[in-house]
Amino acid sequence: MSKRFRHVAIVGKHQARGIRPVLEEIAEFVSRQGLVVCLEQETAHNTGLSQYDALSPEELGAQCDLAIVVGGDGTMLGxxxxxxxxxxxLVGINQGRLGFITDITVEHFRDALLPILAGDFERDERALLQGSVWRDGQNIFEGLALNDVVVSRGATASMVELRVDVGQEFVAHMRADGVIVGTPTGSTAYALSAGGPILHPRIQGWVLLPIASHTLSNRPIVLPDDGEVRLTIVAGRDASVNFDSHSLASLLHGDCIRVRRSELSATFIHPRGWSCYATLRRKLRWYEGSE
Structure with a gap:
């Protein structure tokens, strides 16, 4: 049994239709359990909920010991x-379809939250990527990613060519629409649709894979997460790099994107008995046709 939570933040996808009554219902339920409730300030401002304190992300981090994120995986990711x-x-409550990291449905939030708030839950640590863009020896951009760092071609270019180095070793020149460096969490996101493998969350590694490679022999690689991955722009116009939702466009030839494991990690809280495999079965419909 873990320590009981005391101060809970509610974060919502405020653009979603009908989100206000859902947030109110969840906040009232948590409050009735004897916990202090507050709202993330953008959530409060955009929904008009004023009966709870509205705090900035920094204030939430300093005052709260749990955040309930209501929305989809994109809301949770941000x-x-x-x-x-x-x-x-973080606890994720999905308003629509079951998510990979927002695994509690709105319909069952009471049954799921009650033991969690009392301290009975599964703890799930996820690694983050720390990335930076270097040009002529200068660091011109930095980003943090839970899912992936993606270098992709410009809108008018046919491809991008990247030199890939891992640690002190040259790996390959990849000619493709782009290259993804993904975490185990990100292996079920863009990397999955690009043909990459699914990594279990407890694997200490990254997946490196080209997007629509122009060379059939370029295949996804699973790398250890203790070294730096460097992607250098060799050819291609207007290439861009994306750190989850943070982008830098118009990369130049010679620009180097450096990716390493961040010192930070994201902590997800799941109901007791949560299983990564069960989530995959439901989300990817692996059970279809079995009976």
């Missing part, structure tokens, strides 16, 4: 990078 800076654990 807030998780901020929460990781403060070590704030």
């Amino acid at each position: 807030f998780a990078r901020q929460a990781a800076r403060h070590g704030l654990p």
